[in-house]
Amino acid sequence: MDIRWITAFLDFEPAAHERATAFWSAVTGYAVSEPRGEHAEFATLIPPNGDAYLRVQRQEEGPSRIHLDLHVDDVRRHADRAISLGATELVACDYVTLRSPGGLEFCFVTHPGESAPPMxxxxxxxxxxxxxxxxxxxxxxxxxxxxxxxxxxxxxxxxxxxxxxxxxxxxxxxxxxxxxxxxxxxxxxxxxxxxxxxxxxxxxxxxxxxxxxxxxxxxxxxxxxxxxxxxxxxxxxxxx
The missing domain is CATH 3.10.180.10 (2,3-Dihydroxybiphenyl 1,2-Dioxygenase, domain 1)
Known part of the structure; x- marks a missing residue:
């Protein structure tokens, strides 16, 4: 597998974002990073040891959901392969967002982690x-x-x-x-x-x-x- 790292993204509806972020920080024991993004909509759950693999996002609308980020060396190459297999491209910039044939959104991104956190x-x-x-x-x-x-x-x-x-x-x-x-x-x-x-x-x-x-x-x-x-x-x- 040339997928170097996998991140789970918890995408929260606006009304639940603050409460749900605090919950996931507490159940994992991971600190919440400073928010980032144009509207401060993203944050990372930071483990005490090892690299992050859980992130949260405040959605503009819609119900809460999960999507995954697949960390790779060549975003465009992997996106093109996914499209040839039936994915639909939604966003393309320094990352690519796609939808699987069955409707699950996922992204190809760079910046993989290297060290898995312990339990x-x-x-x-x-x-x-x-x-x-x-x-x-x-x-x-x-x-x-x-x-x-x-x-x-x-x-x-x-x-x-x-x-x-x-x-x-x-x-x-x-x-x-x-x-x-x-x-x-x-x-x-x-x-x-x-x-x-x-x-x-x-x-x-x-x-x-x-x-x-x-x-x-x-x-x-x-x-x-x-x-x-x-x-x-x-x-x-x-x-x-």
Whole structure:
């Protein structure tokens, strides 16, 4: 894979931006950078050690969502390859914003990180990290979207059991990518984050104290919603 780094961008609706940014800073243990951008709409969540891989954005309008940034050496070359695979180009400047065939926005950017942060250590021996971005694919789009992301990333998307397929994990990057085939058929492809932890129940309780709402609990996953309405999951140490 010649994708050098992956950043998850949490794009918040305006009314929820301040509250949601504070929430994600608290649940990750990462400081919030000074805002940047023409309207001070961007910020980075800065880990105590290692390089950043989570960022936040205040949207001008629309519901909260997630998009991903793929860090590469040659933005234009990778964008052209994605377009040949079915992506639609939306913005082109020093970065390129595209939309996958199923509707998920993503960007090719430069400036990769080099050092993956360790898991954040909490009181009582609890440890956690937002370590996985799951691309949620409607059932009718599964084959096309899986093939598209395999081509964009330059790696095979391998069956991982159940309704999941994944890219090969890398110890050099803190964010792993996985695709999930949904049982239902929403109009577009979406994405959510997964937290990895050594004590799922304790980690879920910590998130609830900070403002998350539990939506569902299963044998391997706890599904929550953040203050901006974004769903995300907490899983055990073997979730990737």
């Amino acid at each position: 954040t250590q909490w009181d009582g021996g609890l440890a956690s990290a937002a370590s996985q971005l799951c691309i949620d694919v409607p059932a009718s789009r599964w084959d096309a979207e899986r093939d598209f992301w395999g081509g964009v990333l330059g790696v095979p998307i391998e069956y991982a059991g159940g309704s999941y397929a994944q890219t090969p994990p890398s110890a050099d990057r803190p964010m792993h990518l996985v695709l999930q085939r949904l049982d239902d058929d929403p109009p577009t492809v979406g994405a959510h984050l997964d937290f990895e932890t050594n004590a799922r129940d304790d980690e879920a309780a910590r998130h609830q104290e900070l403002g998350a709402t539990v939506l569902d609990t299963g044998p391997e996953w706890t599904v929550l919603r953040d203050p901006a309405g974004l769903p995300y999951c907490i899983c055990g140490p073997d979730c990737r």
